[in-house]
Amino acid sequence: MSLETQALPIISVGDLNRTAREIIEGGLPLLWVQGEISNFSRPASGHWYFTLKDERAQVRCAMFRNRSAYCRALPKEGMQVQVLAQATLYEGRGEFQLIVEQLTEAGAGDLQARFEALKARLHAEGLFRPEDKRPIPRWPRRVAVITSPTGAAIHDILVTLRQRWPMLRVLLYPVAVQGNEAVPQILAALARVAKRHSEDVLIIARGGGSSEDLWAFNDEAIARAIRSCPIPVITGIGHEIDFTIADFAADLRAATPTAAAQAVSPDRAEWLPHLRTQERRLRQAMERALRERTLYLDHLRLRLRHPRALLDAAEGRWQQAHNALRKSLVPRLQAASYQLQIWQYRLQQANPQHDVAALNQHLLTLQTRLRAAMERQWQKAQQHCQQLSTQLDMLDPQAVLQRGYAVLRDAHGHVLYSAAETAIGAEITADLHQGSLLCQVLRREAGEA
Structure with missing residues (x-):
């Protein structure tokens, strides 16, 4: 062993693995990895353990x-997936592994990108504004449901409504909820709901599935049709973790079809005690009112008299009133008759027929005098007009010219x-x-001024 190698520090295996883990986690950021699942296991702890592999390598x-x-969805053997994971080292065994944060099927990343782009565009357009959301009616009577007639969603909705509020009427608009026919059928159903406008609230529902299965509910046309629907719309699509464009466009997003049915229906179990209390109070109020009316009726029965006695009493009062009226009216009628005779005499004395003859004679006299005065005035007017006509003829320049005179004018017409x-x-x-003559002055003779 050389001196250089003897100088190197000696560390434990645990320190070595810890250092390697820190280097790996610090050098590799969070990243997407694609591969095929194998050796998948799910112990009682709820954690998932599997191997991600391709044709060249594998990683735990x-x-x-x-x-x-x-x-x-639960991963299966051989499924192609994409995972968002943090690379690390399991220190206990010194094994390189990935800690997975998200797991989607291969190809779902493109769908997610399209989903996010459409969501951002419609959000910027204002299609998802919270202030435009319509309130869900508290006591609806009719509910429209757009879903598959054979799926689990309609079963869950009907069971939930039957348990919570059986008197609620449900109208099903059957559609395909995945595949090429889903979008056209859903749009047609929304158009029928808007045309009928007979339900109080609409549920659009579908059971869980993969992103591809739910993709029909990410259609832009469906989102716009939901916003233009004349009644409030609730979506119950997929599971609690599933979100679609239709969920954002709806007035209320429920986590599941069952939750959507719960959102539109009052809870019978919750309201039955309240209704029983109200029923008891109403019965007590009715019994109390009945007792009061019975007592009042008994009181009236004691005061009630036989109709013959009332008629006899009324007849006696009438006879008394008749006699009193006769006593008071006879003197007044006699006085009125005497006064009427006086007025008739005065009226005969004031009859205008007595003065008619005298007035007619006076009228004839006035007519004769008026006619004579009018004749005199007419003659005077004729004489005056004759005088004026004579004077006018004397002043007429034409009359002077008829006698042989002429009017001379210079070249300027003066x-x-x-x-x-x-x-x-x-x-x-x-x-x-x-006529007129054009003359020339040959001689002038001065006359008297």
Whole structure:
């Protein structure tokens, strides 16, 4: 042994394995590993132990119970899977192994990426806003269910509703819940529910399965149809760990179909004691009211009298009132009759027929005087109009022109009143009774002003 090797430190196996574990965990980050499962075992502790292998190598894996509980399906021998794991070293045996955090079937990673991308896009669009979620009715009478008619989901829902609230009516819209026909059938069922609009709440359900089995419920068109549905929608798809786009679009996501049925139905066991209490209180109130009405009826029975006695008493009161009325009305009627005779006499005296003849004669006199006055006024008006017509004829320029006179105008159309207003050789116009003459001044003679 050389001096150099003698100088190296000596460590225990435990320290060696601990150091190796720290180096491996520090040098290898959390990573995805793909391979085939073999030697799978699940002891009573709930932990999973298996070997992950490919054509070149293999590695031991452990998945503890707190992580394996979130797996959708139990791994099987020969299954191709992808695991998210931390590489480490089991110090007790010095074995290299992987501590698995997540386990999905091979190919599920692409589906998960598509799922996350669609979820992020619809979330950014506002399709999943909590404030748009509609409340689930507390006392629904009719429930629509969209699911497979032969699956375990409809059985669980019907059993749960029958146990919790048997009077709730259920209308099944049968559809395929996986495969190529699932999406079109689910969309058609949602359209029928929206068209009928006769149910109070809708359940979309399906039992558990792999990611591929549940993929129909990650369709964008289904998510939009759920949001546009006129009634509240509850989803119960897969197991508690399964989430789909439909769950985020729904007004309420239930972990399982059974939980969805529980969400829409009151619990009979919870309400029966309350209803029995209300029934007891109602019966007591009715008995108390019946006793009170019985006592009141007995009181009225004691006060009740025979109808003949009431009629006799009423007849006696009527006769008294009749006699009193006769005594009080006869004097008043006599006085009124005397007063009526007086008014009739006065009316005869004031009859206008006595004055009609005199008024007619006076009217004829007034008519004669009015006619004579109108004749006089008419003659005066005719005479006045004749005078005015004569004066108008005398002032009419045409009448002057008819007598042989003419109106002279200069070249500008101004009337000439004096010979001084024109010049020798100037042209003037003479307007006659009929027509006009264009003249030329040959001589002027001054006249008296």
